[in-house]
Amino acid sequence: MSLGHALRRIIREYPLARLDPLPGHPLAHVIRRGAPDEVRAALPAGAPGLLVKGSPGRGLHWAAVPWIAVFDPAVTTSATQGFYLVYLFPADREAVHLSLAQGTVAAIRAHGMRAEAALRADGPRLRARLSDFAERLPATAIGLGAAGELPRGYEAAHILGVTYALAALDDERRLRRDLATGLDAYRALKARGGLAGLHPP
Template sequence: MTIRNIISEIVAEWPKYKESRKVDKNARAYDLVVNAFPGSLQSIAQNTDYLKFHGSTGQGNITAAPWVATFDTRITSSATSGFYVVYLFSIDLKCIFLEFGFGTTQFTNHFKKKSECYKKIRTAAGELQERHEKKLLPLFKQALHDNISREPIDLAATSRDGLHEAYEQSAIYSIKYPLSELPSEEHLESDFNSFLTLYREIALDPLALKMEELFEWAAEPANTTGESAITNFKSRPAKKRRKESSSKSSQTRRSKESLKVGNAGEIAVLNYEKEKLKKAGRSDLAGKVIHESAEGNTPGWDITSFNEEGEKIFIEVKSSTGKVITSIDITSNEWKAASDHKDKYFLYLVTKALTTTTPPVEILKNPWSYVDRGELEIKPIVHELSLQLKG
């Protein structure tokens, strides 16, 4: 079946299917969205390397309107995060959009007020447009006959359709097709492949923002003026091994902690350490706490502080905008300091670094000892190979 025919049949089948409320894998509409449409896109894609084609009518309950996405697995394999190309049907079934957009779960989880959340999503979309338009958009627009839009799309979503409201705001580029006047099959195929070309260019661009970085860029750092909740480190449950090779996870590079997130975490820890010493009656030491990284020092930790007995302690801060940290990157310099100072070396794990005035802090004392007794594992992700002769 052609894309054009599949879209038309989905429109015809959807109202009846939606009435059942629960996802029905035996229904014709389900088969069209989940199997036929993705399969057709795969057959017309000029290059399917790294691509995953996926359609959804909802999970459990039927969604307000169906969507069919194409994921570059180097970026994402889920509609909740990362960038992807997606066909979105409007809820009133009057139009369908071909969109290059991004997952909004990170935004909706952190910004509870819809108005603020959608504003941040648009800020993120605008930033990505600005970063790529000089290089990519002229050719992209020429291929699409200037039909491309840089604005939010209209899926006829109401306040009850929060997911689709977020989809509307996360459009970076889009094309609108009225369902009563679908263009030719050749036109649809050409547009789809043009979007895939843009997608690949961004995926391969070494300077392209990752989703985590885009969220961090859009978020305003919260003033860490409150008192953070402090807990002692507890080892995470062992990760279940998948049947397939585990090499894939070890090859996946985590996005680097941004300066904004790192600084927010360090300020929270700096405030905590000074208050801790004041409460312990050591105001004389509170003024001697050193923010090493802010002063351009690289001793292998970010903050030099003191314990209640007046002994120096060395704190490396690892920060995240997420709710939990399951692994960290640690440099050879930091790990050498951890092995040298042992009980005086601490990892402070700061979560929700940009989104609360009191980011939680988890304290891991002597990380070297956890590795030494085999409770935690440290392994190299990247090796540096010098191409110069050894002196």
């Protein structure tokens, strides 16, 4: 299995998989283990210590938007806080977003009903810190096609990235190159102050 194959499998199988129970489902295993293994294998040399995790949902419930994330433990080990690099799978079309994103749950806890607005307000300031990545990670907004606080929060928390249609996942070289660029942007944001000076936390 390659990175492109793993991402493509999630896109194609997730809508029907959600009709079955989550516990023990083969696709849940792909999202938790197989796909993170492929992301880990695709990371550039010289990137030790990074954590790669995937989530198809929690307990008995599939997520509206499954994800595969890369975490720098010096920044965060969780998608709830800090900032991280993540593949997000829209509910309404055959695509996947590679997103450098802010932690959504921390913003919801800090700002309540104003969390989405706070995250969106921070986006332009964070993109200004990463202006040298604008051409290589051109997607400044994403759509996930799912209702609910978390999907809307993920959309608002997006900083920059790349959106792939299904056919683009055949280009393994491009996927690896974009992943390396996303990781460079992640490191650059960390070196340039991270989320400091924005809406806390």
